[in-house]
Amino acid sequence: MAGPGRDRVVKLLRQLEHAACRCPAHSNTFHQGSPLTCTVRKTDYAFEMASSNIRYGGGVSREIGMDLQNLRARNVCLMTDRNLFHLPPVKAVLESLVKSGVNYKVYDNVRVEPTDTSFKDAISFAKMHSFDVFVAVGGGSVIDTCKAANLYACHPDADFLDFVNAPIGKGKPVTGTLKPLIAVPTTAGTGSETTGVAIFDYEPLKAKTGIASRAIRPTLGIVDPDHTLSMPERVAANSGFDVLCHALESYTALPYHKRAPCPSNPINRPAYQGSNPISDVWSRHALNVVAKYMKRSVQDPEDVEARSSMHLASVFAGIGFGNAGVHLCHGMSYPIAGNVKTHIAEGYSVEHPLVPHGLSVVLTSPAVFNFTAPMCPERHLEAAEILGADVRQVKLADAGAVLADTLRHFLFDLQVEDGLAAVGYSTEDIPALVKGTVPQERVTKLSPRGHTEDDLALLFEASMKLY
Structure with missing residues (x-):
């Protein structure tokens, strides 16, 4: 030519x-x-799957001493909270450590619903000692605190806000190597044993934020269903609501190939990537388990099958949302928990006002899924059907209303407080709640439907009363 x-x-x-x-x-x-x-x-073209190794089985906590021997651990940090320290899960782990001759120090000052202050206290403890392995025994508060302590102990020169999610923090990628972390969850809810996320209340803003990096996820999650038998009824309920919303939000999240921006380097691809074919499998299965076992697990603490199944559902949902992410229920929950005034949740041994994480998440779920349904109505209808609704004659345009009603019935049966008003909020608080939601773009940007501050205000208003 x-x-x-x-x-x-x-x-x-x-x-x-x-x-x-x-x-x-x-x-x-x-x-x-x-x-x-x-x-x-402009949008991403790929997704990644990451999860901790998981070991599941009744009594499996007794193996942890051998795990630490296998890791050649010389100085172990065991983190828990003061209430759990006296309960069977911690006792079982300590017995295993003693039996295996493992040298350890205990930090039991973890705060239920941790803050930046409580994180920093745990970080100081970790920095004072040359720990080579971390062990967390507890719910999401304990596991997330231990993740942060491990992270900053391994990055002693880092400023606290360096790794905190933008726009509150700098959102820097974690490039250093962390110490092994073994997580032993005692609640069936957060899925923190599977994820690279650590959530805390950022006190200056009165809102939750967190650290999100695959680098901080536990090396091993030891999921022992025997531990769930010690959960009080309301703790079991609120933990289960977290599983429910993890499954629903990750299944309905913005698809991964619609998430922006396209990362310039794979290290910049976020842990929360949007719904994807692999996460969908885990999220959908978790929802089926919740539908079958959650009410039983709350109503009968000695129903070993139900409590064990919910413990495993927490893992399933954790793998799902740990890669797909969550969206509006979680984004709006952070200021609900952070601005609590006087409400102290039943079943929790705390001396400070508390709206538990699972409760703060689920109270907005009917309004949220009614709002997001037009973007993926088939998924919302499928979720409603899994939770017990008859959707054979339902039009796609009614998917949101049907899922919202199904959720209200589910919450009513489990005796959930009647909306935000029942935990101390009024319409006068809505501007502050919206203000606390706006910085949560790490999760809110994964909503399948775009939204304004006015939309958020309407969602909070619709959540003041549920029934």
Whole structure:
């Protein structure tokens, strides 16, 4: 080929080279050696699956001493809270450590619903000792606190806000290696034993935020269903609501290929990536288990099958949302928990006002899923059907209303407080609740439906009363 025709082809190839997306999925030989940046594609094109190793079985906590021997641990940090320290789960772990001759120190000052202050106290403890392995025995508060302590002990020069999610913190990627962390969950809710997320109340803003990085996820989650038998009824209920919303939110989250921006480097791909085919499997299965066993697990503390099943459902949902993410229920829950005035939840041994995480999440769920349903009505209808609704004659346009009603019935049967008003809020608090939700873009941006501050205000208003 010669002459004008060849020149046109060469010119066209050069134009294509400069216009093409340079992400690896769309790169070609012209881009070898080029930086991995997306110059055309605005949304992501890939997703990753990450989870802790999980060991499940009744009495499996007794193996932890041998695990620590296998890790050649010389100085172990065991974190828990003051109430749990006297209960069977911690006693079982300590007995295993003693039996295996493991040297350890206990930190039992974890705060239920931790704050930046309580995180910093645990971090100081971890920095004072040269721990080579961390063990967390407790619910999400304990496991998340232990993740933070491990992270900052391994990055002693880091400022606290360096790894905290933007826009509250700097959201820097974690590049250093952390010590092994073994998590022993005692509640059936957070799924924290599977995820690279640590949540806390940021006191200056009176709202929750967190740290999200695959680097902080536990090395091993030891899921022992025997521990769930010590949960009080309301703790079992509120923990279960967290599982419910993890499953629902991750299944209805913005699809991963619609999430922006396309990362310039894989280290910048967030832990919460949007719904994807693998997370969908875990989330859907968790929802089925919740539908079958949650009411039984709350109503009868000695129903071993139900409590064991909910413990495993927490793991399933954790793997699902740990990769897909959550959205509005969780984003709105953070200021609900952070602005609590006088409400002290039943069943929790605390001396401070408390709206438990699972409760703060589920109170907005009917309003939220009624709002998000138009974006993926089939998924909302499927969720309603799993939870017991007859959807055979339901139109797609009514998916939100049907799921919202199904959730209200579910919550009513489990004696949930009648909306935000029942935990101390009024319409006068809505501006503060909206203000506390706005910085939660790490999760709210995964809502399948875009929203404004006015939309958030209407959702809070609709959640003041449920029944």
